[in-house]
Amino acid sequence: MNKEMREPTFFVLMALLSGPKHGYALITEVAFLSDNALTLQVGTLYGALDRLQKEGLVSQSGSEIVSGRHRRYVEITEDGVNALEAESARLRSRELRVTAMLTQRRIGFAS
Amino acid sequence: MNKEMREPTFFVLMALLSGPKHGYALITEVAFLSDNALTLQVGTLYGALDRLQKEGLVSQSGSEIVSGRHRRYVEITEDGVNALEAESARLRSRELRVTAMLTQRRIGFAS
DNA sequence: ACGCATATTACGCCTACCGAGGTATCTTCT
DNA sequence: AGAAGATACCTCGGTAGGCGTAATATGCGT
Numbered sequence: 001m002n003k004e005m006r007e008p009t010f011f012v013l014m015a016l017l018s019g020p021k022h023g024y025a026l027i028t029e030v031a032f033l034s035d036n037a038l039t040l041q042v043g044t045l046y047g048a049l050d051r052l053q054k055e056g057l058v059s060q061s062g063s064e065i066v067s068g069r070h071r072r073y074v075e076i077t078e079d080g081v082n083a084l085e086a087e088s089a090r091l092r093s094r095e096l097r098v099t100a101m102l103t104q105r106r107i108g109f110a111s
Numbered sequence: 112m113n114k115e116m117r118e119p120t121f122f123v124l125m126a127l128l129s130g131p132k133h134g135y136a137l138i139t140e141v142a143f144l145s146d147n148a149l150t151l152q153v154g155t156l157y158g159a160l161d162r163l164q165k166e167g168l169v170s171q172s173g174s175e176i177v178s179g180r181h182r183r184y185v186e187i188t189e190d191g192v193n194a195l196e197a198e199s200a201r202l203r204s205r206e207l208r209v210t211a212m213l214t215q216r217r218i219g220f221a222s
Numbered sequence: 223a224c225g226c227a228t229a230t231t232a233c234g235c236c237t238a239c240c241g242a243g244g245t246a247t248c249t250t251c252t
Numbered sequence: 253a254g255a256a257g258a259t260a261c262c263t264c265g266g267t268a269g270g271c272g273t274a275a276t277a278t279g280c281g282t
């Protein structure tokens with residue numbers, strides 16, 4: 001079975017769904033997507049990017065220099081989208097089951 | 112902000128919703144709850160139990176000897192239930208957002 | 223007698239994340 | 253001009269949780 005995908009990794013892939021981005025843009029995008037609940041750390045980000053590239057879930061999408069600042073773009077691959085979908089389904093089934101159990105427990109208390 | 116709860120930890124708390132259990136029973140219960148998708152490792156289990164007890168999310172619920180075998184029971188606390196509920200809500204919002212983005216991306220491709 | 227299920231504990235490794243540091247350019251404010 | 257802050261990247265050591273395996277012990281079925 002596949003390993004669980006951690007939260008920062010999940011959000012990185014999610015942020016790339018709307019198009020290729022460079023590292024720094026991913027940090028602000030993840031903050032937005034998580035309603036500021038998660039601050040993507042730089043160490044986490046570049047580590048995750050290397051790992052995801054090795055796994056084929058993201059790929060380099062060119063680099064440019066914008067007003068003197070270097071930008072490296074990455075994009076999500078088809079495998080990356082599939083992995084996100086699989087993880088999403090996994091979260092969903094977990095969430096549904098725990099919600100059912102929590103509800104049943106509350107009913108049990110009430111009766 | 113609170114840290115993410117890892118999958119094995121999540122399932123341990125979830126398995127305890129239906130009542131106090133001892134370690135070994137948790138292994139079979141987690142396998143059942145996850146449709147055999149997750150095999151809770153012994154090292155993970157007893158490590159998690161120690162940690163969760165220190166955090167006050169589970170508590171010792173007596174121990175007995177059944178047919179010569181030692182059993183230590185643990186039960187989930189109110190804080191434990193609350194933590195599970197919070198994590199469940201977190202998963203849900205993540206899942207909803209990523210599903211929306213995945214759908215939108217597919218629509219974008221179709222048009 | 224042997225293997226299997228039950229039941230707990232201990233120990234070291236691995237991996238992703240965290241935190242803090244460094245480099246460099248451009249803009250804005252004083 | 254100088255300082256501060258936003259933009260943009262990289263690296264490295266530490267930590268936490270999970271993984272894997274071994275050790276220990278009893279009871280049951282073949």
